[in-house]
Amino acid sequence: MPLKKKIVVGLLALPIVVGGAAFGRFYVAAPKARVAEDLEAPSDSATVERGRYLANHVYACMACHSEVREDVPGEPLVDGRLGSGRAFPPDAYGAGTLRAPNLTPAHLGDWTDGEIVRAIREGVDKDGEPLFPMMPYATYGRVMPKADALAIVAYLRTLPPIDHDPGRSEIAFPVSMFVRTVPAPVEREPEPPPAEGLERGRFLLEAMSCGDCHHTVDERRQPVEGMAFAGGVKFPTAVGMLQTPNITSHESTGLGQSSPEEIARAVFEGKARDGRDLYIMPWRWYAGLSEADRKALVAAVREILAVDHEVARIAPTAPPPGG
Helix, strand or coil: CCHHHHHHHHHHHHHHHHHHHHHHHHHHHHHCCCCCCCCCCCCCHHHHHHHHHHHHCCCCCHHHHHCCCCCCCCCCCCCCCCHHHHHHCCCCCCCCECCCCCCCCCHHHCHHHHHHHHHHHHEECCCCEECCCCCCCCHHHCCCHHHHHHHHHHHHHHCCCCCCCCCEEEEECCCHHHCCCCCCCCCCCCCCCCCCCHHHHHHHHCCCCCCHHHHCCCCCCCCCCCCCCCCCCCCEEEEEECCCCCCCCCCCCCCCCCCHHHHHHHHHHEECCCCCEECCCCHHHCCCHHHHHHHHHHHHHHCCCCCCCCCCCCCCCCCCCCC
C-alpha cells in the first residue's frame, strides 16, 4: 500500500481507535467500585427505630422506593406498598426510563449488609454496576455516617416482603455512559450529624437533598453557579409540568417575607403562603420529622443566601383529587 494511502487510512481509523478507547474507559474502568465491606447491621429495636426515622423522614428513601399517588399533593403512599419499588414516567427527565428498586427483603434478601451500605453511599448495586444519581448517593457519601446507613439497613430488613419488580432503569445513550463515572468510594468517613440547633438544620438541608430540586439548572440539567436554591427546576408530574420555587432568603423572589410558620406549613403540610397545594416535594414524608428537627430545618432555610431569581408559577393541569 502506498505511503499516502496508509496515512489516509490511518487518519480515518483514528476516530474509531480513540472512540474505542473512550468507550473502554467508561465501560471497563468505570464505575469506581470497591469490594463491599463485611458489615452487620445491629438488630436491636432502638437501631431499627432510628433507621425507620432516617429512611422515611430524613433521607426519605421510601418516598422514591414506594408506590405512591403521584396525582395527589405530597405523593401519599399506596397502602401496603412501602418499599415496593417505583417506576417513574418514561423519559421523564430526559435520561430514559428510571425505576427505583424494591427495598423489601423480597429483593434485598440476598444482598449483604455491606452491599446495601455501599449502594446507599457509593452508588453501585450488588454487582458493582452504577446506580442512576437521581438517588443522591454522592451526598449520602459526604454526610451519612456508616452507623446511620447500617440503621437504615436494619430497618429495611424488617419490612414485610413485597413480591414486585419494577425492573431495571433503561438509561438512554450517551447518559448511560456518563452515569458510569459518578459512583465513587467514600474516602473520608462523615462525622456524626449535629444533634440540634442551626448546625443540625444545615445538615438536614443537605441530607434531605433540598438543593437537588431547588438549585437552578441549565438546559442540560447541570447546576448553574451562584444559583443555589434559586428554583425554576422543571419536573413532569401527573398534573402537568411544574417547577420548583426559589427558596432563598430574597425578599421579593424568594422566602424573605415568609415567616417561620409559613415555611413550616409549606415543608410539612404542603401549603404555600397563598394556600395553594404543593406538588413534587414529598412533604408528607417530611411531616414525620421531630419537632426539634422541624425547627432546625426551618431556621436553616431562612438563612439561605438570597438570590434574585423570579420563578413563574405553573398551575397544575388537574384539580387536587381527594386523598
